[in-house]
Amino acid sequence: MTDNADMTSPMRAAAMQRGLFVYILLYGGMTVLAGVLAFKQVQLWPTDLAVESGIFAFLLLVAISSTIAQLYGEKIATRLVWWGFLPLAVSATLIFLVLALPASPEMSEFRAGDLAAFETVLSQTPRIMAAGPVAYLVSLLLNVWIFSRLRGAGETNTFGLMARGAIASALSQAIDSVIFITLAFYGEFDIGNLLVGQVIAKVALSIVLIPFLITGGVALARWLDERPA
Known part of the structure; x- marks a missing residue:
């Protein structure tokens, strides 16, 4: 009995669907990348609306979590959102460590501009660093919950x-x-215009991009799962 039990765990791990495995890898990468991309704001042509670029990585997180909920179940998608804190925590720890370590004399002397840009992009205020994970957790869990609740019995279309x-x-x-x-910003300035603009921009991007990202994601996952090992 012991030998069979010992063999069961590796076999279960190896039996993970390929689509799920690929999306878990992508999800972890996007949780880290979203914070870096957020430093730049881009204009949504042809409007005057601006949005932080991290939204594109974040929309991929939304699409991936919804795809996993659709194909592999709400429970697994919810777990993925919680475990998304792990790459966030590891990357934040490494960023703090690298920022605390002194730059080499060569870089300080000959690449001072690169060093300043690096520190500017990766250094964030404590409020922003705290706001990001909170917004991530609430919004992604809410996305999975709403997406799953709206699913009709036997829906296939x-x-x-x-x-x-x-x-x-x-x-x-x-x-x-x-x-x-x-x-992140309440009390520092009037956040009304920024808040309205960001909500409109993100809702518009969700309506335009997410339907195609999810249908494409579902199709890709099914294709990966059907391919021979």
Whole structure:
């Protein structure tokens, strides 16, 4: 009995669907990348709306979590959101460590501009660093919950999948903006215009991009799962 039990665990690990495995890897990378990209704001042509670039990585997190909920279940998607804190915590720890270590004399002397840019991008105020994970957790858990609750019994049509993805993403992104901007900037300046602009921009991106990201993500995961090992 012991030998069989010892063999069961490795076999279960090896039996993980390939699509799920790939998306877990992508999810971890996007949680880290979103914070770095957020330093730059981009204009959403042809409007005057501006949005921090981290939204593009964050929308991939939304699409991945929704895809996993669709194919592998809400429970696994929810776990993935919680475990997303692990790469966030590890990357934050490494960033603090690297920022605390002194730069080499050669870099300080000959590449002072690069060093200043590096520190500017990776150095964030404590409020912003705290606001990011809180907004991440609430909005991604909300996205998975709404997406799963809207699912009809036996739903198989693509339009239903796209509509659920757009609605869940739009609502969760609106909440994400409210939480992040309030925690990060309330009391420092009037956040009204920034908050309204970010909500409109993120909801618009959710409606335009998420339906296609989810349907494409579901199709890719199914293709990966069906391929021979």
